[in-house]
Amino acid sequence: MPIWKGKAKATLYKVHSYATITGTFSAILHAMLLIVDTYMPFSWKEVLVPFAAENDPLWNGLGSLALYGTLVIILTTDLRAKLNKTLWRIIHIGSYPTFVMAMIHGIEVGSDSQSPLMYLLYVSTFGILLVLLIVRMVIGRKKAGAYLADRG
Incomplete structure:
Protein backbone atom coordinates (compact mmCIF):
# COMPACT_ATOMS: atom_id res chain seq x y z
CA MET A 1 0.00 0.00 0.00
CA ASP A 112 -14.44 -27.08 12.38
CA SER A 113 -16.28 -25.21 9.62
CA GLN A 114 -19.61 -25.48 11.40
CA SER A 115 -18.27 -23.59 14.39
CA PRO A 116 -19.64 -20.03 14.67
CA LEU A 117 -16.15 -18.81 15.57
CA MET A 118 -14.68 -20.31 12.40
CA TYR A 119 -17.53 -18.86 10.33
CA LEU A 120 -16.76 -15.45 11.83
CA LEU A 121 -13.06 -15.96 11.01
CA TYR A 122 -13.86 -16.82 7.37
CA VAL A 123 -16.25 -13.89 6.95
CA SER A 124 -13.97 -11.35 8.65
CA THR A 125 -10.80 -12.36 6.80
CA PHE A 126 -12.63 -12.33 3.49
CA GLY A 127 -14.11 -8.92 4.35
CA ILE A 128 -10.70 -7.51 5.26
CA LEU A 129 -9.22 -8.89 2.05
CA LEU A 130 -12.03 -7.38 -0.01
CA VAL A 131 -11.70 -3.94 1.62
CA LEU A 132 -7.91 -3.92 1.15
CA LEU A 133 -8.28 -5.01 -2.47
CA ILE A 134 -10.75 -2.20 -3.17
CA VAL A 135 -8.51 0.37 -1.45
CA ARG A 136 -5.52 -0.89 -3.45
CA MET A 137 -7.47 -0.67 -6.71
CA VAL A 138 -8.60 2.90 -5.95
CA ILE A 139 -5.04 3.95 -5.08
CA GLY A 140 -3.75 2.25 -8.23
CA ARG A 141 -6.25 4.12 -10.40
CA LYS A 142 -5.37 7.45 -8.79
CA LYS A 143 -1.65 6.81 -9.32
CA ALA A 144 -2.25 5.82 -12.95
CA GLY A 145 -4.40 8.91 -13.50
CA ALA A 146 -1.76 11.19 -11.98
CA TYR A 147 0.94 9.52 -14.08
CA LEU A 148 -1.05 10.00 -17.29
CA ALA A 149 -1.87 13.61 -16.39
CA ASP A 150 1.83 14.38 -15.87
CA ARG A 151 2.71 12.88 -19.25
CA GLY A 152 -0.28 14.35 -21.08
Whole structure:
Protein backbone atom coordinates (compact mmCIF):
# COMPACT_ATOMS: atom_id res chain seq x y z
CA MET A 1 0.00 0.00 0.00
CA PRO A 2 1.68 3.17 -1.15
CA ILE A 3 -0.25 5.28 1.38
CA TRP A 4 1.92 3.97 4.23
CA LYS A 5 5.42 5.39 4.61
CA GLY A 6 8.47 5.01 6.83
CA LYS A 7 8.31 3.01 10.05
CA ALA A 8 4.61 2.20 9.65
CA LYS A 9 5.22 0.67 6.24
CA ALA A 10 8.24 -1.30 7.50
CA THR A 11 6.24 -2.63 10.46
CA LEU A 12 3.29 -3.62 8.26
CA TYR A 13 5.66 -5.34 5.84
CA LYS A 14 7.14 -7.36 8.73
CA VAL A 15 3.66 -8.34 9.93
CA HIS A 16 2.69 -9.28 6.36
CA SER A 17 5.83 -11.39 5.92
CA TYR A 18 5.41 -13.07 9.31
CA ALA A 19 1.75 -13.89 8.60
CA THR A 20 2.60 -15.28 5.17
CA ILE A 21 5.39 -17.52 6.43
CA THR A 22 3.43 -18.64 9.50
CA GLY A 23 0.39 -19.46 7.36
CA THR A 24 2.49 -21.36 4.85
CA PHE A 25 4.23 -23.45 7.52
CA SER A 26 0.83 -24.12 9.12
CA ALA A 27 -0.53 -25.32 5.77
CA ILE A 28 2.49 -27.59 5.24
CA LEU A 29 2.09 -28.99 8.77
CA HIS A 30 -1.63 -29.49 8.07
CA ALA A 31 -0.83 -31.47 4.91
CA MET A 32 1.76 -33.58 6.73
CA LEU A 33 -0.61 -34.36 9.59
CA LEU A 34 -3.14 -35.69 7.09
CA ILE A 35 -0.66 -38.45 6.27
CA VAL A 36 -0.53 -39.70 9.87
CA ASP A 37 -4.19 -39.00 10.72
CA THR A 38 -5.88 -42.23 11.83
CA TYR A 39 -9.44 -40.90 11.57
CA MET A 40 -9.27 -39.93 7.88
CA PRO A 41 -5.80 -40.68 6.58
CA PHE A 42 -4.59 -39.34 3.23
CA SER A 43 -1.88 -40.81 1.05
CA TRP A 44 1.03 -38.70 -0.18
CA LYS A 45 -0.56 -38.79 -3.63
CA GLU A 46 -3.88 -37.49 -2.26
CA VAL A 47 -2.08 -34.62 -0.52
CA LEU A 48 0.36 -33.70 -3.26
CA VAL A 49 -1.69 -34.28 -6.42
CA PRO A 50 -4.61 -31.85 -6.71
CA PHE A 51 -8.02 -33.52 -7.05
CA ALA A 52 -6.58 -37.03 -6.35
CA ALA A 53 -8.16 -37.34 -2.90
CA GLU A 54 -10.66 -40.14 -2.46
CA ASN A 55 -12.88 -37.98 -0.25
CA ASP A 56 -14.11 -34.65 -1.58
CA PRO A 57 -11.55 -34.44 -4.41
CA LEU A 58 -12.70 -30.99 -5.57
CA TRP A 59 -12.48 -29.28 -2.17
CA ASN A 60 -9.27 -31.07 -1.19
CA GLY A 61 -7.79 -30.31 -4.60
CA LEU A 62 -8.41 -26.61 -4.01
CA GLY A 63 -6.43 -26.93 -0.78
CA SER A 64 -3.48 -28.49 -2.65
CA LEU A 65 -3.61 -25.80 -5.32
CA ALA A 66 -3.75 -23.10 -2.66
CA LEU A 67 -0.64 -24.50 -0.99
CA TYR A 68 1.23 -24.63 -4.30
CA GLY A 69 0.07 -21.10 -5.14
CA THR A 70 1.32 -19.84 -1.80
CA LEU A 71 4.70 -21.50 -2.32
CA VAL A 72 5.04 -19.91 -5.77
CA ILE A 73 4.14 -16.49 -4.35
CA ILE A 74 6.69 -16.83 -1.53
CA LEU A 75 9.42 -18.10 -3.86
CA THR A 76 8.88 -15.31 -6.38
CA THR A 77 8.80 -12.74 -3.59
CA ASP A 78 12.21 -13.96 -2.47
CA LEU A 79 13.36 -13.65 -6.10
CA ARG A 80 11.65 -10.30 -6.64
CA ALA A 81 14.86 -8.39 -7.37
CA LYS A 82 15.71 -10.86 -10.16
CA LEU A 83 12.26 -10.87 -11.77
CA ASN A 84 10.66 -8.40 -14.12
CA LYS A 85 8.47 -6.09 -11.99
CA THR A 86 5.38 -6.70 -14.12
CA LEU A 87 5.82 -10.47 -13.99
CA TRP A 88 6.29 -10.38 -10.23
CA ARG A 89 3.17 -8.24 -9.82
CA ILE A 90 1.08 -10.62 -11.96
CA ILE A 91 2.26 -13.60 -9.92
CA HIS A 92 1.71 -11.77 -6.64
CA ILE A 93 -1.86 -10.86 -7.64
CA GLY A 94 -2.36 -14.63 -7.64
CA SER A 95 -2.44 -14.38 -3.86
CA TYR A 96 -6.10 -13.30 -4.11
CA PRO A 97 -7.40 -16.43 -5.88
CA THR A 98 -5.00 -18.51 -3.78
CA PHE A 99 -6.59 -17.12 -0.61
CA VAL A 100 -10.08 -17.76 -1.96
CA MET A 101 -9.17 -21.38 -2.83
CA ALA A 102 -7.79 -21.94 0.67
CA MET A 103 -10.89 -20.40 2.22
CA ILE A 104 -13.28 -22.51 0.15
CA HIS A 105 -11.22 -25.61 0.98
CA GLY A 106 -11.54 -24.80 4.69
CA ILE A 107 -15.25 -24.05 4.52
CA GLU A 108 -16.10 -27.18 2.56
CA VAL A 109 -13.94 -29.84 4.22
CA GLY A 110 -12.71 -28.28 7.44
CA SER A 111 -13.73 -30.30 10.48
CA ASP A 112 -14.44 -27.08 12.38
CA SER A 113 -16.28 -25.21 9.62
CA GLN A 114 -19.61 -25.48 11.40
CA SER A 115 -18.27 -23.59 14.39
CA PRO A 116 -19.64 -20.03 14.67
CA LEU A 117 -16.15 -18.81 15.57
CA MET A 118 -14.68 -20.31 12.40
CA TYR A 119 -17.53 -18.86 10.33
CA LEU A 120 -16.76 -15.45 11.83
CA LEU A 121 -13.06 -15.96 11.01
CA TYR A 122 -13.86 -16.82 7.37
CA VAL A 123 -16.25 -13.89 6.95
CA SER A 124 -13.97 -11.35 8.65
CA THR A 125 -10.80 -12.36 6.80
CA PHE A 126 -12.63 -12.33 3.49
CA GLY A 127 -14.11 -8.92 4.35
CA ILE A 128 -10.70 -7.51 5.26
CA LEU A 129 -9.22 -8.89 2.05
CA LEU A 130 -12.03 -7.38 -0.01
CA VAL A 131 -11.70 -3.94 1.62
CA LEU A 132 -7.91 -3.92 1.15
CA LEU A 133 -8.28 -5.01 -2.47
CA ILE A 134 -10.75 -2.20 -3.17
CA VAL A 135 -8.51 0.37 -1.45
CA ARG A 136 -5.52 -0.89 -3.45
CA MET A 137 -7.47 -0.67 -6.71
CA VAL A 138 -8.60 2.90 -5.95
CA ILE A 139 -5.04 3.95 -5.08
CA GLY A 140 -3.75 2.25 -8.23
CA ARG A 141 -6.25 4.12 -10.40
CA LYS A 142 -5.37 7.45 -8.79
CA LYS A 143 -1.65 6.81 -9.32
CA ALA A 144 -2.25 5.82 -12.95
CA GLY A 145 -4.40 8.91 -13.50
CA ALA A 146 -1.76 11.19 -11.98
CA TYR A 147 0.94 9.52 -14.08
CA LEU A 148 -1.05 10.00 -17.29
CA ALA A 149 -1.87 13.61 -16.39
CA ASP A 150 1.83 14.38 -15.87
CA ARG A 151 2.71 12.88 -19.25
CA GLY A 152 -0.28 14.35 -21.08
